[in-house]
Amino acid sequence: MRRLLLLTAFIIICSTIYAQSQRKPPAGFKKKAKQQQNSFLDKQWWIGLKVGPNLTKASPETRYSVLTPTNYALPLTDKRYDGFKKLGSQATLEITFDYKGIGFSFQPTYRLSRFTYTNEFMWDNPENAAEMLQLKYDHELKLDYADLPFIVKYDITGNTLRPYIQGGVFYSMLINANKTVEISGTDFASGGTNELSSEPVIVGAKDLFHKSYWGLMAGAGLHYNLGNVRLVFDASYRIGMSNVTDTKNRFSNDRLSGIGDALDDMKINNIVLSIGCLFPMRFLSTSFKSIDR
Amino acid sequence: MNKYLLIFISFFTFSCANESDPEADKSNFVRIYDSDRYNASFNPIDMQQTPDGGYLFLGSRRLEESNFSGAYLMKVDEFGAFVSEQLIDEEYLNPVGDLLFLNDKYYFFCMAAVSFQTQLVEVDTDGSIVEVYNVGGSYPTAAALDGSNFILLGYDNGSKESVVSIVNETGGVLQATGYSVGAGDAVEEPIINHFLRTGRQFPFQVGKTSGGQYFYNGFYNYTFSLVFTDLGGAGLGVIQGQQDDGGISRLIQLNGNTYATARFNFGDNYFLPNATLSTSGISSSTDLGGFSLPELVPNAPVKILVSNINEKDVILYTSNTKSGQIGIYIYDQSTGEFLGSKYLGFSNPFEVNSIINTNDEGIAIGATTYVTGRFPRITLFKLSTEELSAIF
Numbered sequence: 001m002r003r004l005l006l007l008t009a010f011i012i013i014c015s016t017i018y019a020q021s022q023r024k025p026p027a028g029f030k031k032k033a034k035q036q037q038n039s040f041l042d043k044q045w046w047i048g049l050k051v052g053p054n055l056t057k058a059s060p061e062t063r064y065s066v067l068t069p070t071n072y073a074l075p076l077t078d079k080r081y082d083g084f085k086k087l088g089s090q091a092t093l094e095i096t097f098d099y100k101g102i103g104f105s106f107q108p109t110y111r112l113s114r115f116t117y118t119n120e121f122m123w124d125n126p127e128n129a130a131e132m133l134q135l136k137y138d139h140e141l142k143l144d145y146a147d148l149p150f151i152v153k154y155d156i157t158g159n160t161l162r163p164y165i166q167g168g169v170f171y172s173m174l175i176n177a178n179k180t181v182e183i184s185g186t187d188f189a190s191g192g193t194n195e196l197s198s199e200p201v202i203v204g205a206k207d208l209f210h211k212s213y214w215g216l217m218a219g220a221g222l223h224y225n226l227g228n229v230r231l232v233f234d235a236s237y238r239i240g241m242s243n244v245t246d247t248k249n250r251f252s253n254d255r256l257s258g259i260g261d262a263l264d265d266m267k268i269n270n271i272v273l274s275i276g277c278l279f280p281m282r283f284l285s286t287s288f289k290s291i292d293r
Numbered sequence: 294m295n296k297y298l299l300i301f302i303s304f305f306t307f308s309c310a311n312e313s314d315p316e317a318d319k320s321n322f323v324r325i326y327d328s329d330r331y332n333a334s335f336n337p338i339d340m341q342q343t344p345d346g347g348y349l350f351l352g353s354r355r356l357e358e359s360n361f362s363g364a365y366l367m368k369v370d371e372f373g374a375f376v377s378e379q380l381i382d383e384e385y386l387n388p389v390g391d392l393l394f395l396n397d398k399y400y401f402f403c404m405a406a407v408s409f410q411t412q413l414v415e416v417d418t419d420g421s422i423v424e425v426y427n428v429g430g431s432y433p434t435a436a437a438l439d440g441s442n443f444i445l446l447g448y449d450n451g452s453k454e455s456v457v458s459i460v461n462e463t464g465g466v467l468q469a470t471g472y473s474v475g476a477g478d479a480v481e482e483p484i485i486n487h488f489l490r491t492g493r494q495f496p497f498q499v500g501k502t503s504g505g506q507y508f509y510n511g512f513y514n515y516t517f518s519l520v521f522t523d524l525g526g527a528g529l530g531v532i533q534g535q536q537d538d539g540g541i542s543r544l545i546q547l548n549g550n551t552y553a554t555a556r557f558n559f560g561d562n563y564f565l566p567n568a569t570l571s572t573s574g575i576s577s578s579t580d581l582g583g584f585s586l587p588e589l590v591p592n593a594p595v596k597i598l599v600s601n602i603n604e605k606d607v608i609l610y611t612s613n614t615k616s617g618q619i620g621i622y623i624y625d626q627s628t629g630e631f632l633g634s635k636y637l638g639f640s641n642p643f644e645v646n647s648i649i650n651t652n653d654e655g656i657a658i659g660a661t662t663y664v665t666g667r668f669p670r671i672t673l674f675k676l677s678t679e680e681l682s683a684i685f
Contacts, residue, residue: 061313062313066323066325067664068324068325068327068373069327069328069329069375070327070328070367070375070378071328071378072328074375122329123330123331123665124330124331125332128331128332131332132331133331133667189331201640247313247314247317248321250321251321252321252680254636254637254638254639254640255640257638258638258639258640258641258643258662259641262322262323265313
């Protein structure tokens with residue numbers, strides 16, 4: 001459903017861009033506009049939508065595990081995190097104030113991030129090789145956040161195609177979280193080699209995560225002025241600066257504790273790619289011309 | 294402008310502050326202590342919080358060469374992290390609770406492998422064995438503190454008697470009184486099956502009331518009974534069960550003749566958080582009534598703890614549910630009114646073995662879980678006072 005909404009938004013945006021680009025300026029407009037540009041186009045408000053994918057990597061700070069070894073090494077219980085493996089998505093409302101090539105941008109974003117980790121365990125009997133069980137737990141986390149980033153952009157050149165760099169800070173509020181655990185393995189003790197697999201355990205995990213975190217971001221992008229509108233391609237790297245795990249609720253989910261899982265203290269980093277289009281809020285004339293140099 | 298910037302920075306700092314919190318890590322956790330040995334089996338019997346804030350477990354373990362269970366000690370720290378374990382020599386079998394704290398040492402009873410004679414094991418706060426004392430007698434089933442001595446309930450298979458003994462801290466028997474379980478092999482069979490773990494596990498218990506009367510929950514006169522005695526010639530108070538199919542599951546004295554207790558009867562389970570028990574004469578446990586708990590496993594083991602939550606004196610009952618969870622049921626101590634419940638565990642089955650108050654006003658529950666559904670392992674649930682307060 002969410003993908004359908006994003007697709008619909010994208011189609012509407014593209015049709016608007018096309019319509020705007022077909023408009024012909026009235027005669028004599030160019031000269032007048034040229035005169036106004038210098039003073040007027042120093043400032044502009046832009047508003048628009050961006051959508052795109054993101055990739056997430058979780059970086060554990062302090063390790064936790066329900067399963068506590070008594071006769072094997074504790075690090076064997078450590079989770080192995082997969083970095084930037086699962087594709088998430090986000091939709092952003094961008095509001096930017098441009099002043100002489102420097103943009104001050106507020107970009108509230110709805111973001112779905114996904115990341116995975118695994119643990120593996122083995123039980124055996126050195127005196128009887130047939131008594132062995134290997135299990136692998138594949139965990140996938142889906143986190144929905146409302147991001148509130150404040151970003152400063154700087155246009156490197158002032159042509160129609162405008163590359164820019166950006167940096168800022170963001171504050172993310174947790175909206176929802178779900179966790180899926182798939183258990184697979186091999187049982188050698190049942191009289192043969194028995195490949196095990198189970199239906200995924202899907203649990204709501206919102207209580208396991210802190211209600212908010214913050215971070216820093218930096219990136220680059222391209223603006224392309226097309227007609228009255230501005231197309232934007234944007235890439236940024238977000239570094240989480242605070243722990244996303246709720247330290248008080250780490251063991252609160254009985255279903256996860258029951259299978260030996262507890263969340264580590266961790267920070268999450270994202271690679272975020274977006275495309276979209278921005279519309280000017282101020283126009284040069286009553287003919288709704290806003291295009292600058 | 295600076296003021297607004299300060300407010301903005303403060304908002305970020307405080308609203309996102311969620312760094313590791315050692316206090317939270319200590320007050321609330323779940324730990325499953327796992328061995329990677331396929332054929333290993335560990336069950337907790339009792340635990341105590343040690344002066345350093347950690348926990349000392351007395352447990353049993355499966356032995357390849359014996360029908361009886363072996364003894365096991367495990368020390369964990371205040372965060373529940375594993376510290377050490379003692380796989381006690383197979384010469385010592387059938388450990389029984391309680392794990393008793395006396396004069397800065399911990400003690401438990403077990404029996405010698407060959408003679409079946411009762412042994413008293415002295416353990417330091419790190420979980421290391423200091424000394425083993427021969428007590429004599431046989432088949433220990435339960436123990437409790439009696440001032441600076443211990444009360445021991447055992448079974449003498451020679452005279453077919455339940456024996457209540459007063460034992461000092463070096464294993465000397467100061468007093469011992471036997472109570473006949475009845476003649477014939479039939480009455481002995483369930484007792485032996487209990488020890489071999491091939492039959493029903495009976496809720497043996499021994500203790501002393503505030504009025505100076507001793508009691509034991511065990512076999513007497515062909516029936517699993519709660520027996521009140523002065524260990525002398527005075528008459529007994531007996532609350533009879535239904536041979537080996539009914540009786541008292543657990544009891545704690547609240548005051549006078551008022552007890553928080555639980556009973557079982559042909560598989561059914563009943564809680565009595567405010568029961569008046571007759572400590573003289575003969576009565577029947579089936580006449581006590583109680584709250585029926587159909588969600589519990591048949592003849593469920595029950596642990597009872599008097600505690601204080603939300604500044605209210607409460608009684609916590611814990612037991613095993615048919616769904617493989619541990620149920621915690623809270624009652625008002627003064628009225629017996631039900632206040633709330635909470636269930637622990639999911640996915641793999643969990644069974645309760647012990648419950649204690651902790652020095653941070655929370656509770657700790659020692660349990661057995663079956664990792665991957667097959668390996669019995671010791672589990673520690675630590676619940677904070679905040680989590681308990683949320684129950685009611």
